[in-house]
Every structure is written in structure tokens, then in C-alpha cells.
Amino acid sequence: xxxxxxxxxxxxxxxxxxxxxxxxxxxxxxxxxxxxxxxxxxxxxxxxxxxxxxxxxxxxxxxxxxxxxxxxxxxxxxxxxxxxxxxxxxxxxxxxxxxxxxxxxxxxxxxxxxxxxxxxxxxxxxxxxxxxxxxxxxxxxxxxxxxxxxxxxxxxxxxxxxxxxxxxxxxxxxxxxxxxxxxxxxxxxxxxxxxxxxxxxxxxxxxxxxxxxxxxxxxxxxxxxxxxxxxxxxxxxxxxxxxxxxxxxxxxxxxxxxxxx
Numbered sequence: 001x002x003x004x005x006x007x008x009x010x011x012x013x014x015x016x017x018x019x020x021x022x023x024x025x026x027x028x029x030x031x032x033x034x035x036x037x038x039x040x041x042x043x044x045x046x047x048x049x050x051x052x053x054x055x056x057x058x059x060x061x062x063x064x065x066x067x068x069x070x071x072x073x074x075x076x077x078x079x080x081x082x083x084x085x086x087x088x089x090x091x092x093x094x095x096x097x098x099x100x101x102x103x104x105x106x107x108x109x110x111x112x113x114x115x116x117x118x119x120x121x122x123x124x125x126x127x128x129x130x131x132x133x134x135x136x137x138x139x140x141x142x143x144x145x146x147x148x149x150x151x152x153x154x155x156x157x158x159x160x161x162x163x164x165x166x167x168x169x170x171x172x173x174x175x176x177x178x179x180x181x182x183x184x185x186x187x188x189x190x191x192x193x194x195x196x197x198x199x200x201x202x203x204x205x206x207x208x209x210x211x212x213x214x215x216x217x218x219x220x221x222x223x224x225x226x227x228x229x230x231x232x233x234x235x236x237x238x239x240x241x242x243x244x245x246x247x248x249x250x251x252x253x254x255x256x257x258x259x260x261x
Contacts, residue, residue, distance in 0.1 A: 004052050006074075010059060011051035013073050017066055017138070028062065037061040072139040091177075092170045095135050095142040099170040102198030104134040104142065110227045115216040131228060133168050142168040146180050146189060150215065164189055171195070187213055191226060205229035 018028060025044045032039040039061050047054035047062070063070055092099060110126045129148035136143040146164040154160050164180035164187075171177060174196075180189035193208030206228050214222040 007054065007059070008051040010063075010070070010073055011047055011054065014059075014062055014066065014068070015048055017068060021066075023066075028065065032061055032065045035061075035065050037065060039065075069137060069139075072137040090172050092172070093141045093167065095140055097170065099195065099197070100142055100168075101200075102202040103168070103176070105202065105230070106130055106132045107203075107228050107230055108232050109146070109148075110229070111210065111224055114212070114214045114222045114224055129162075142170075144168050144178050144180055162187065193226075193228065203228075203230065205231070 018024075023031070025048070026041050028044055029039055029041040039058055043054075043058055044062070047058055060070075062068075063073075095104070107130065109129050109131050113127055127148060127150065129146060132145045133142055135141065136145065144164075144166045146162075146166075148162040148164070150160045150162060152160040162182050162185060164182045166178060166180035166189075169177045169179075174194065176193050176195045178189075178191040178193075180191065182188070190211040191208050192210075193206045208226045208228055209223060210226045211221070211223050213219045
């Protein structure tokens with residue numbers, strides 16, 4: 001692809017974003033001024049009419065004002081370029097595909113401690129966190145963000161939390177695959193769960209399987225079950241004193257219910 005074609009595609013993405021948000025050329029110019037990145041109304045008009053005439057400086061100012069990440073735009077361009085092939089493919093990442101209906105939003109996750117030391121499991125509560133699915137970076141794919149409360153404390157006495165980012169991919173084999181990475185800790189999460197056609201309903205809860213590294217030292221590869229739910233508590237389906245037993249009882253069940261409002 002020629003550089004002029006890349007610029008044209010970026011400008012087209014900007015134009016589509018402006019239309020989706022109802023932003024005019026004049027309004028965008030005003031927004032740029034408010035962000036101390038002045039771009040005239042005329043410069044924006046010229047950029048949209050003749051992309052090859054614009055400058056990199058103007059593109060960067062407009063993208064920053066619209067909070068568009070150039071890396072995400074390039075990634076979205078790649079997705080769009082291969083979208084026709086994905087219709088026949090088995091793995092689909094385009095969030096506009098109907099298979100993602102009902103799966104976007106923020107969920108709560110619960111699972112048993114993953115330490116390799118059995119003593120670490122005694123009297124320990126379930127590990128909990130939040131998992132969000134959606135077009136978070138405006139790149140037309142289902143991004144994923146996982147935040148876990150490890151249950152431990154930092155040296156300052158604050159809760160020790162782990163932050164993962166990645167994406168959710170739909171397989172036409174009726175499976176969802178979620179890759180997540182925590183760069184600062186050098187850790188990865190790989191979550192797999194059943195897919196169901198939710199249509200106009202939303203995912204309420206599902207049992208999935210996660211592959212990651214164990215907590216504590218030494219670390220080992222570990223595979224464990226994860227409960228993903230729209231509710232922030234498992235009280236309605238588990239008794240506190242029998243968490244492991246009840247969690248095992250639900251291991252083969254998938255719940256595709258309407259999300260509680």
C-alpha cells in the first residue's frame with residue numbers, strides 16, 4: 001500500500017468518526033483550539049476533500065483531539081481489509097459481527113486461588129476481579145480489559161492488583177477465546193468459554209477455563225475454572241463455606257440468561 005493510500009484511509013476513518021459523533025468541521029476546529037492544538041476550519045476541510053494535501057502535523061492534532069490512536073486506526077484498517085475473508089474464516093475478530101451481540105459490557109470474575117502451595121488455599125476467599133469486553137480503542141475489534149484483586153497487599157499496605165489487556169475472538173466452532181497480557185508482571189491469561197447466540201439478550205453468567213501461571217513461588221503453569229457473571233456476588237449460587245464444592249458443581253453448566261438490570 002502506498003503512503004498516499006495510508007493517509008487516505010486514515011482521513012476516511014477520521015471522517016467516519018466525525019459523522020458517528022455528529023462533529024462538523026467547525027466544531028472539530030474549535031475542539032482542537034481548546035486542546036491547544038489549533039487547526040483551522042479550512043485546513044480540516046482541505047484534509048477531508050484532498051487527503052494527500054494534508055500534513056502529518058494536522059493528522060496528529062486531529063487524532064489527538066478525537067482521542068484516536070493511530071496504531072488502533074492502522075489495526076482497524078487491517079481488520080477491514082480482511083473482513084471479506086473472515087466471512088468464510090473460522091476466527092472472527094470484527095466486533096460488528098452478530099456473534100458479539102450480548103457479550104460486550106463489564107463483568108465480574110471469580111475463581112479459586114492458583115497457588116501451588118495447598119496451604120495457601122486454606123480459609124482463602126475466591127479471587128475476584130472485573131472483565132470488560134467492547135470496542136474500547138475504536139478499532140472495530142472486541143478488546144478485553146481484566147483487573148484482578150490478588151488478595152495480597154503491597155509493601156505500602158495497598159491491595160495488590162493485576163491489570164491485563166487483550167482481545168476477545170469468536171470461533172465459528174461456538175467457542176470464545178480471550179487473550180490477555182499483563183506486561184509489567186510478565187504474565188498472560190488465556191480464557192476459553194462456550195459461545196451462545198444471545199440475539200437480543202445479554203450474557204448473565206458463564207463458566208470458562210483459564211490457563212495462566214500460578215501465584216506465589218515457585219510458579220507453575222495452571223489451568224482453572226473461572227466464573228464470569230454480570231453480578232458482583234456469587235451469594236445467590238454459592239454458599240461461603242462450600243465454595244470449592246459448589247464451584248465444582250457448576251463446572252459443566254453454561255448460563256445464557258438475560259443480564260440483570
